[in-house]
Amino acid sequence: MTAPVIVLLLVFLVAPIVMAAWVSLSNWNGIGSPFASDVSSVGLKNYQALLTDPGLPQQQLGESLRNNLYYVIFVVPVQTALALGLALAVSRKRLSGRGFFRTAYYFPSITSSVAVSVIFLYIFGSTGVVNAIISSLGAHGPNWFDDPSGVLQLLYSGLGVTQAPAALANHGFLGLPWWQWLAGPSVAMIALIVLAIWTTSGTFMLIFLPAIYAIPAELEEAAIMDGANTWQRFWRVTFPMLKPALFLVLTLGLIGTWQVFDQVYLISQGNPAGTTLTPAYLSYLTSFGNQQWGQGAAIAFILFAIIVVFTVLQRLVLKDRGATAGDRA
Amino acid sequence: MKGSRRLTAAAIAVSVVALTAACSSSGGFGSPSSTGSAAAATKPNSKPLTLMFGSSGPAETKAVDAAAAAFTKKSGIKVQVIPASDLQQQVAQGFAGNQPPDVFYLDTLTFQNYAKDGVLDPYAPTLPNASNFSPDLRDSFSYKGKFICAPKDASTLALYINTKDWQQAGLGAPPANWSQLEADAKKLTTAGRTGLVIDQNEAGIDEFLYQNGGTVQNSAGNVALDSPQNVQALTFLKSMLTSGIMKFPSQLNAGFSGQAFGENKAAMDVIGNWENGTLQTDYPNVKFKVVPLPAGPTGIHATLSFTNCWGVPKQSQNLGGALEFVKFLTTPQQEMTFAKAFGVIPSLEAAQAQYVQAYPQYAVFVQELKYAHPDIAIAGATQAEDAYNSALEQLASTSPATILKTAQQNLQAVVNSDK
Numbered sequence: 001m002t003a004p005v006i007v008l009l010l011v012f013l014v015a016p017i018v019m020a021a022w023v024s025l026s027n028w029n030g031i032g033s034p035f036a037s038d039v040s041s042v043g044l045k046n047y048q049a050l051l052t053d054p055g056l057p058q059q060q061l062g063e064s065l066r067n068n069l070y071y072v073i074f075v076v077p078v079q080t081a082l083a084l085g086l087a088l089a090v091s092r093k094r095l096s097g098r099g100f101f102r103t104a105y106y107f108p109s110i111t112s113s114v115a116v117s118v119i120f121l122y123i124f125g126s127t128g129v130v131n132a133i134i135s136s137l138g139a140h141g142p143n144w145f146d147d148p149s150g151v152l153q154l155l156y157s158g159l160g161v162t163q164a165p166a167a168l169a170n171h172g173f174l175g176l177p178w179w180q181w182l183a184g185p186s187v188a189m190i191a192l193i194v195l196a197i198w199t200t201s202g203t204f205m206l207i208f209l210p211a212i213y214a215i216p217a218e219l220e221e222a223a224i225m226d227g228a229n230t231w232q233r234f235w236r237v238t239f240p241m242l243k244p245a246l247f248l249v250l251t252l253g254l255i256g257t258w259q260v261f262d263q264v265y266l267i268s269q270g271n272p273a274g275t276t277l278t279p280a281y282l283s284y285l286t287s288f289g290n291q292q293w294g295q296g297a298a299i300a301f302i303l304f305a306i307i308v309v310f311t312v313l314q315r316l317v318l319k320d321r322g323a324t325a326g327d328r329a
Numbered sequence: 330m331k332g333s334r335r336l337t338a339a340a341i342a343v344s345v346v347a348l349t350a351a352c353s354s355s356g357g358f359g360s361p362s363s364t365g366s367a368a369a370a371t372k373p374n375s376k377p378l379t380l381m382f383g384s385s386g387p388a389e390t391k392a393v394d395a396a397a398a399a400f401t402k403k404s405g406i407k408v409q410v411i412p413a414s415d416l417q418q419q420v421a422q423g424f425a426g427n428q429p430p431d432v433f434y435l436d437t438l439t440f441q442n443y444a445k446d447g448v449l450d451p452y453a454p455t456l457p458n459a460s461n462f463s464p465d466l467r468d469s470f471s472y473k474g475k476f477i478c479a480p481k482d483a484s485t486l487a488l489y490i491n492t493k494d495w496q497q498a499g500l501g502a503p504p505a506n507w508s509q510l511e512a513d514a515k516k517l518t519t520a521g522r523t524g525l526v527i528d529q530n531e532a533g534i535d536e537f538l539y540q541n542g543g544t545v546q547n548s549a550g551n552v553a554l555d556s557p558q559n560v561q562a563l564t565f566l567k568s569m570l571t572s573g574i575m576k577f578p579s580q581l582n583a584g585f586s587g588q589a590f591g592e593n594k595a596a597m598d599v600i601g602n603w604e605n606g607t608l609q610t611d612y613p614n615v616k617f618k619v620v621p622l623p624a625g626p627t628g629i630h631a632t633l634s635f636t637n638c639w640g641v642p643k644q645s646q647n648l649g650g651a652l653e654f655v656k657f658l659t660t661p662q663q664e665m666t667f668a669k670a671f672g673v674i675p676s677l678e679a680a681q682a683q684y685v686q687a688y689p690q691y692a693v694f695v696q697e698l699k700y701a702h703p704d705i706a707i708a709g710a711t712q713a714e715d716a717y718n719s720a721l722e723q724l725a726s727t728s729p730a731t732i733l734k735t736a737q738q739n740l741q742a743v744v745n746s747d748k
Contacts, residue, residue: 029446031424056713056739126582146579148723273719288418289711291442 024297034293046298054175057286057295061302062174062181064270064277068258070185071278072310074193075200076253082197083204083249084242088234090205091212102209106202116199117266121145124191144191148273152184186275192263200256204249211245212238247318251311258307279303373649377407380654381423381430383416385606385671392670400657406650420640424448427644431651432658435478435640437469441708443640444472445747450641451477452652458659461677463634469703470638478638479659480676482667484601485697486536486632488623489587492616494522494596503620507540507565510597510623514574517596525569526586526595529577530718532704533586533599536633537562540625545705552707552744555730555737562625563729570725577722591615601635602694606672619693634701636676705740708747713739 019034027042028034050061090101108116123129124144131141156162164179172178185193215238223233261280264270270277270285279299287296380397384390390412397408411430413419417439423429424443435443443449453459453467453476466480490503498517504510514524527533535545543558569575576595583589590598591612598604599622608615624630639655641648657663664675665683674694675681685692705714717736720727 030421031446031448032427033425055742056716060712060716126580143579146722270715271719271722273723274716285712285715288421289715290709291421291439291446292709 020297020300023293024295024301026294028293030287030291030293042294046294047302049295050298050302051174059175060274060277060282061279061299062172062176063274064279064282065174065306066176066181066183067185067189067275068260068278071189071193071196071260072254072257074185074190075196075257076250079197079201079204079253080246080249082201084208084246086201086205087208087212088238091209102205105205108199108201109203109206111199113199113262114266116195117263120191120195121267142187145188145268146272147187148275150183150186150275151190152182155184186272188268188272189276192260192267192276195263195267196257196260200253204253207249207252208242208245211242215241243318247315250314250318254310254314255307258303258310279306371649371652373404373406373653374647375406376647376650377409378431378647378650378654379409379411381411381413381416381420381433383434384412385603386610388671392667395670396658396663396666400654403657404650404653406647406653408654424642429642429644431641431645431647432654433640434481434637436637437635437704437706438711438714440470440478440638440640441472441706441710444477445708448642448644449477450643450645450648450652451475452641452655453477453479453638455652456656456659458661458677458679461679463676463678463681463698463701465634465698465701465703466636466676469634469636469706478640479655480636480638481658482636482664482673483676483681483694483698484603484635484674485694485701486533486599486601487619487621487693487697489590489598489600489604490618490620491590491593491596492618494593498596503618504623506624506628507626511565511569511574514569514597515572518574522593523574523576523581523595525575525597525599526578526581526583526589527566527575527599528586529579529722529724531714531721532633532635534563534566534721535705536599536622536631536702537566537625539631539633539702540622540629541565542625542627542629545702546707550744552737552740554740555733559733560730563724563732567724567729577724579722590617602672602674602691605691619691621693621697630697630700632697632701633704634698635704707740707743710740710743713743 023034024046025041025043026034026039028039032038049055049057051058086105089095090098090105092098095101125131126141126143126146128144130144134141164177168179168182169177173181219237219241220233223237228236259280260278261284264276264278264281265284268276270281280303283296283299283303285296286292286299290296380393382389382393384393390410393412394410397410400406401408411419416434417436420429420433420435420439429448435449440449453470456479459476459479462480463483466483467476470476470478470480488503494517498513500513500516504513510525517524531545538545538554538559541558541562543556543562544553547553566575570577576589578584578586578589581589581592581594583592583594585600586595586598587600587604587607588611589595590600590604591608593615602619608617621630622632639658641651641655645651659677661675661677661680661683664677664680665687667673668675668680668684669687674691675684681695681698685695707713713736716739717732720732720735724732
């Protein structure tokens with residue numbers, strides 16, 4: 001019984017991973033099988049070009065990691081909070097037309113990402129809806145997809161810091177000065193962040209909903225009997241009960257956001273000024289654009305390592321919080 | 330852990346290719362790629378050919394289908410025509426699986442990558458019309474001095490002028506040099522319209538470097554971007570940008586300069602002959618004329634040329650048949666058929682002469698070929714070029730010297746790694 005399953009796993013899961021791992025250590029040029037006799041190992045050279053050798057590959061990896069890190073930092077908490085809020089809202093028993101709202105919130109998730117991306121190109125165009133709203137409020141909207149300035153840097157200049165302090169400008173990590181690391185997501189990236197939040201919150205709402213329905217009504221009644229107000233009931237009863245769902249949403253959110261590819265491919269291709277470059281897109285560009293398959297695969301494995309680290313970290317943090325909450329109760 | 334099993338989209342893409350390779354390579358895992366010796370395989374056999382191309386639209390697809398059918402009728406070799414949705418990726422997958430298409434469209438940059446890997450059949454000098462291709466097109470498809478594959482078409486940049494705007498501004502002869510271009514752009518700029526639009530990448534900007542006596546790559550193959558001439562040329566463009574008489578398409582909410590020109594958000598546009606198709610289908614009411622690009626301050630004429638070739642892999646199972654097919658496709662007669670069907674400019678000088686007669690209004694594109702420089706193409710430089718393009722986008726807010734210095738370093742690093 002298990003033999004066919006193992007074969008399937010080997011062919012479609014283990015073999016591709018092993019092959020990709022080998023490609024990341026080889027000089028395969030995309031011609032013929034990567035296991036052919038004319039393909040040889042280059043050791044860690046592909047990884048060195050990305051991580052230690054100064055140059056464009058290292059700098060672009062640094063840029064893509066910076067961009068994606070800000071993307072994750074902005075998208076994951078907001079989409080999780082929004083999904084939870086939406087789930088709580090549509091699970092209220094008194095709400096009429098719950099089915100309608102559930103469908104409406106879920107709709108962006110089932111729309112094709114190509115269609116959504118194209119619509120966002122128009123919405124955030126320099127004369128698009130967003131800028132029309134901004135200008136009706138008397139302000140002047142930015143040229144969204146062409147503005148590479150970091151929002152945090154805009155904030156610093158608002159506070160009077162327009163020049164990078166020498167310590168931050170002259171030192172850096174992965175070929176990128178610290179000042180660039182601290183620039184925040186670019187205005188263009190903000191549009192992609194909004195898009196991601198809009199499309200995924202509905203999906204995650206769907207994960208929270210059954211978890212909310214699964215909370216026994218007796219618990220809430222008991223809390224009311226104990227004199228807990230709405231706020232306390234949420235934080236002390238509902239929220240702890242949702243922890244498994246929260247873990248799932250955060251994990252899926254982290255993985256999904258670190259892998260962002262389709263919106264970048266469709267909307268910005270890493271522009272403007274490389275501020276929407278992400279590791280997944282960079283891997284594609286390196287492999288298919290530059291025919292540097294080894295380096296492309298190496299980027300994928302670096303990304304893989306980052307995702308594993310973040311997931312483990314998040315698991316530890318959630319476990320910790322769970323223990324203290326349990327102590328207090 | 331559930332998540333850790335999921336690789337990134339890119340990793341999956343890479344491994345799918347790897348898997349395809351493993352599944353389709355005839356000898357299974359570890360078999361050396363089968364590259365038949367060129368000499369033995371040059372006789373055509375009856376194996377059907379595949380032709381993969383990126384189509385500009387139904388007209389091109391129909392014309393290529395018809396050419397394939399005509400070849401089959403003549404030679405008895407069947408041809409399967411595959412319009413690719415992402416040509417570069419699909420050809421790459423073919424090579425990875427040891428089954429590349431027998432004939433395919435190949436752009437100049439990807440050509441460099443494949444030529445470096447030595448997977449292309451260097452058939453071009455054996456064609457009967459080999460010496461009839463324009464010299465700059467031959468250069469585009471030569472690797473280390475060897476002419477490899479036959480250019481299938483030619484495009485050059487020219488200046489498109491909206492004739493209605495031009496008359497309203499009371500202007501006379503088209504601009505012959507930079508200062509006239511600047512003066513005309515200034516007069517053509519109104520509240521809702523800019524004088525000139527150019528594309529915000531090297532393919533829209535590098536011709537100005539050549540016009541100013543600069544160059545992108547010197548004859549030794551080294552990058553020569555950070556020259557004073559180039560800095561001066563970019564500074565000229567920057568001054569037009571900052572004064573608002575020239576704009577980039579993104580500032581005009583357009584995807585490319587031709588769209589801004591079609592929507593009359595700009596009165597002049599530096600763009601290639603592909604704009605003719607855009608204007609015909611999307612903006613049929615725009616009245617325009619095409620003139621040569623203005624010369625630089627010292628009178629140097631220059632433009633960029635763009636082209637594709639008919640790529641043929643060495644490992645084709647019917648190499649002889651593929652070469653017969655390319656021979657058929659690169660006759661003046663067939664090139665003119667393509668020109669009539671979907672507007673491309675022939676690569677053969679004999680066919681160009683016919684083209685100029687048939688389309689005198691577009692003769693300028695052919696005339697400009699004599700001082701055209703091939704668009705930059707360096708093996709492995711896709712990302713370095715992207716970085717250069719990204720920097721050019723920010724021209725209005727960056728120093729030209731910095732842009733050129735950084736691009737020089739990045740591109741030269743790629744050249745060095747190839748030595």
